[in-house]
Amino acid sequence: MSVESISAAETKRASERLRKYLPGILSHAALIVVWYLFVTYGHIPSFVMPSPVATVATLGGKNYDWIGNALVTASEIFSGYLLAVVVGVILAIAFSWSRTTESAVMPLLVSLNMIPKVALGPLFIVWFSYGIFPNAIIAFSISFFPILLNTARGFREVEPELLELVRSLKSSKWQTFTKIQLPSAFPYIFSGMKIGAILAVAGALVGEFLGSSRGLGYLMLQVQVTLDTAALFMAVILITFIGVVLYGLVIGLERLMIVRDARIQ
Amino acid sequence: MSRAVTEPFIHVRALRKTYRKGDRQFLAISDATFDVAAGELVALVGPSGCGKTTLLKILAGLQGYDSGEARIGSASHPFDPSRDVGMVFQQALLLKWRRILQNVLLPAEILGLPMAESRARARELLAMVGLSGSEDKYPYELSGGMQQRAAIARALIHDPKLILMDEPFGALDALTREKMNLELLNIWKKSGKTIVFVTHGIAEAVFLGTRVVVLTAGPARMADNIKIDLPEPRVLDVKTTEAFGEYSRRIYHLLGLG
Ligand SMILES: Nc1ncnc2c1ncn2[C@@H]1O[C@H](COP(=O)(O)OP(=O)(O)O)[C@@H](O)[C@H]1O
Ligand SMILES: [Mg+2]
Numbered sequence: 001m002s003v004e005s006i007s008a009a010e011t012k013r014a015s016e017r018l019r020k021y022l023p024g025i026l027s028h029a030a031l032i033v034v035w036y037l038f039v040t041y042g043h044i045p046s047f048v049m050p051s052p053v054a055t056v057a058t059l060g061g062k063n064y065d066w067i068g069n070a071l072v073t074a075s076e077i078f079s080g081y082l083l084a085v086v087v088g089v090i091l092a093i094a095f096s097w098s099r100t101t102e103s104a105v106m107p108l109l110v111s112l113n114m115i116p117k118v119a120l121g122p123l124f125i126v127w128f129s130y131g132i133f134p135n136a137i138i139a140f141s142i143s144f145f146p147i148l149l150n151t152a153r154g155f156r157e158v159e160p161e162l163l164e165l166v167r168s169l170k171s172s173k174w175q176t177f178t179k180i181q182l183p184s185a186f187p188y189i190f191s192g193m194k195i196g197a198i199l200a201v202a203g204a205l206v207g208e209f210l211g212s213s214r215g216l217g218y219l220m221l222q223v224q225v226t227l228d229t230a231a232l233f234m235a236v237i238l239i240t241f242i243g244v245v246l247y248g249l250v251i252g253l254e255r256l257m258i259v260r261d262a263r264i265q
Numbered sequence: 266m267s268r269a270v271t272e273p274f275i276h277v278r279a280l281r282k283t284y285r286k287g288d289r290q291f292l293a294i295s296d297a298t299f300d301v302a303a304g305e306l307v308a309l310v311g312p313s314g315c316g317k318t319t320l321l322k323i324l325a326g327l328q329g330y331d332s333g334e335a336r337i338g339s340a341s342h343p344f345d346p347s348r349d350v351g352m353v354f355q356q357a358l359l360l361k362w363r364r365i366l367q368n369v370l371l372p373a374e375i376l377g378l379p380m381a382e383s384r385a386r387a388r389e390l391l392a393m394v395g396l397s398g399s400e401d402k403y404p405y406e407l408s409g410g411m412q413q414r415a416a417i418a419r420a421l422i423h424d425p426k427l428i429l430m431d432e433p434f435g436a437l438d439a440l441t442r443e444k445m446n447l448e449l450l451n452i453w454k455k456s457g458k459t460i461v462f463v464t465h466g467i468a469e470a471v472f473l474g475t476r477v478v479v480l481t482a483g484p485a486r487m488a489d490n491i492k493i494d495l496p497e498p499r500v501l502d503v504k505t506t507e508a509f510g511e512y513s514r515r516i517y518h519l520l521g522l523g
Contacts, residue, residue: 159356159358161354161356161358162358162360164322164325164327164352165352165354165358166371166375167327168325168326168327168350168352169347169348169350169372169375169376169423170346170347170348171375175374175375179360179371179374179375180360183360183362186362258362259361259362259403259405260403260405
């Protein structure tokens with residue numbers, strides 16, 4: 001293949017990618033334009049709804065320590081979420097290895113999961129005081145269960161005949177686990193991780209609302225009092241952005257690890 | 266060397282198997298008796314639920330039984346239960362996350378066979394089943410028939426003495442099925458394996474088998490064990506012969522359909 005045709009193929013691929021993503025980009029841009037026109041020509045007071053321009057301007061305005069607060073919230077979300085993935089997957093593996101463990105621990109977890117996680121906030125503050133840790137724990141507690149449930153389901157739904165096939169070759173428990181069970185469960189693990197990612201963001205934010213001295217949720221409570229609605233908007237946008245980054249990382253990892261056909265849509 | 270004096274490769278005598286669910290018992294096989302010589306292709310035919318899959322699982326060592334005998338191997342053909350069984354099911358059951366070559370290699374990995382040799386053998390087997398060029402594809406890129414060919418290659422990779430096939434072409438369309446039947450005969454001839462082939466297709470059983478073992482439903486029992494004397498190599502034309510029709514009729518009668 002000549003150099004020209006390679007670059008031609010690349011150009012073609014780039015233009016295909018553009019065509020695929022362009023509608024999405026345009027709809028986002030359209031929302032911002034509609035927002036701008038609505039606020040400007042509808043004569044909406046800025047304490048009710050600030051314009052996009054005013055919203056972005058808050059980043060450079062008052063001393064809100066955006067970066068510091070965003071980092072606090074992000075670390076609550078990411079650490080709580082990571083813990084939920086690790087604990088959820090390990091527990092599901094333990095369940096798949098020992099049905100007795102599952103039948104003892106699972107009903108307990110179902111009961112514990114019925115506790116509204118918001119109700120735990122005040123308790124965690126008593127135990128751990130304000131800070132990243134109690135909010136990370138709330139993020140963990142709310143995102144852990146769907147990850148566990150989905151992963152456990154993945155281990156249960158391994159094709160029984162596939163297990164018989166390897167059993168007829170007298171495969172070791174470890175071989176069966178690494179070659180069949182774990183890869184079979186991967187799509188389910190990711191499906192749980194995607195649900196968990198969204199919940200972790202909500203969990204950390206709820207934690208900050210209930211009691212905190214830093215973070216975007218804390219900042220929202222501060223600027224709400226001073227009616228700095230533009231800063232409220234900006235905080236919502238930043239929290240959403242953190243969530244999008246987390247979700248994007250999970251999707252990216254899923255694409256890397258799982259063949260298209262095996263993904264759960 | 267006559268068959269009468271040769272020790273059979275598979276020896277099943279008065280085999281009985283019940284499943285237990287709580288305190289309820291379910292008779293799956295009441296009394297099965299048959300022998301299979303090394304290198305035979307035996308078709309096991311019978312209606313759904315008559316215990317065909319159960320019988321295969323017992324032969325594969327996946328399932329115990331209540332009484333009787335089920336012995337595999339002879340002095341001239343020793344049998345190692347951990348590496349002499351190849352299995353093919355109705356569904357191809359390929360691992361979705363592995364490419365075809367890697368799928369075929371699965372038994373070799375589990376048995377710890379030398380990988381370089383196994384890889385070369387996997388390529389040969391894929392060529393034999395007509396899948397050259399598909400080594401690096403994923404299962405979803407293949408048709409049902411092609412996936413089943415890959416499953417057959419996987420069952421052969423560790424060079425087992427016995428291939429157990431449970432309605433392997435049952436999920437394929439009629440034309441693909443005919444084609445796969447011819448290819449299976451070809452593979453059987455080339456490899457010299459002993460094959461136990463479960464089907465509920467009477468024509469398929471007569472066409473493929475050197476012997477047809479007929480099981481009847483409820484209460485499950487063995488009806489007959491018929492030696493099929495049709496000209497070799499089998500070609501599709503044989504299905505229109507008088508002898509083929511006679512065998513089929515006999516089996517229909519045994520199954521209470523005649
Ligand atoms: N694991 C099991 N537990 C209880 N009953 C079973 C089990 N497997 C099969 N059976 C019963 O045993 C009988 C024979 O089943 P199977 O060997 O699968 O028949 P076939 O393959 O001929 O359709 C059926 O009545 C079936 O319901
Ligand atoms: Mg069956």
